[in-house]
Amino acid sequence: MRVWLTGLVCALAVTTGAARAAPVESSATAGKAPKVAYLSLIIDDLGQNPERDSRALALPGPVTLAIMPDTPHATDFARQAHKAGKTVMLHMPMDPATGPYAWHPELPLPELESRLNAALLKVPYAAGINNHMGSRMTAEPVAMSWLVGELQRRHLFLVDSRTSAKTVAAAEAQKIGLASVSRDVFLDDERTAEAISGQLQTAIKLAHKQGSAVMIGHPYPVTLDVLERELPKLKSQGIELIEIRHMVTERGNEAMAGHGKNGRYR
Incomplete structure (x- = not known):
């Protein structure tokens, strides 16, 4: 044409x-x-505060909502988000996180399975999972190998939040061809408007450099302030915000340069 x-x-x-x-x-x-660069945005730690949850739900575009199972509004908010057409994820607590659903390296696989089952029941309509904390747990090859196999059996995808450089979660997913992506940029480790805006620009530049970037933020008021203001401007910066599931397709399960070499996770 x-x-x-x-x-x-x-x-x-x-x-x-x-x-x-x-x-x-x-x-x-x-x-x-002109080549379009792609961004995906996940908001973690949802289900705790209805006001902040509602603001996250109202963010423009295909924002993915990751809900913690051990929160008072987890189930209700998951249903609300699904009804609104948003992608819901289980934000799975992992060591050093605590609580009744949290995974720890010393737990046997049957207990890990029981906790995963219970967490998925608390967060209906979850299309995939990502780890809450998990710097110790995601470094456990046996547990991560079991997890990715179970997610594949359930037709769920994985987002490796990469809370540790020692994570093997994405590498284990890649071994069996499980649909997965890895986080590139945390938006709000520093909770100031200037820092969050700077991290968003870092994600935009990275997306232009490598074709795509995956961002994770949290429902802090200052984060939501920045996103409400800046997300509508993405298109004018040559950025298309896409569903996290579309990002899996866009990346084809390959590692970005910051996560591995020649498309393979380290």
Whole structure:
């Protein structure tokens, strides 16, 4: 279609005598549309505060909502988010997180399975999971191997929050072809508007550099303030906000440069 339209434009220019005034495209840019960069955004730690949950739900675009199972509003908010057409994820507590659902390295696999089952019941409509904390747990190859196999059996995807450089979660997912992606940028480790805005710009630059970026933020009032203001501006910066499941397809389960080498997770 682009070739046909280009020919039509040139023909019209010739017939109107405007051909000599028309700019000539260089061979490097001729026929190439501007490349769109992709961002996905996950908001973690939901289910605790109805006011903040509602603000997260109202964020524009396909924002993914990760809900903690051990929160007072987990089930109700999961249903509300699903009804609103948002992607729901289970934000699974992992060591050093505590509580009745949290995974710990010393627990046997049957107990890990029991806690995963209970957590999924608390967060209905979950399409996938990501880890809450988990710097110790995601470094456990046996547990992560079991987890990714179980997620594949259940047709759920994995987002490795990468709370530790020692994580093997994404690598184990890649081994069996489980649909997964890894987090690139945390937005709000520092809870100031300036820092969060700076992290958002870091994510945008990274997306332009490598084609895509996955961001994780939290329902802090200052984070929501920044996102409410800045998300509508993404398109003008050459960014398309996409569903996390579409990001899995976009990346094809390959590791980005910051996570591995030649597409393989370290």
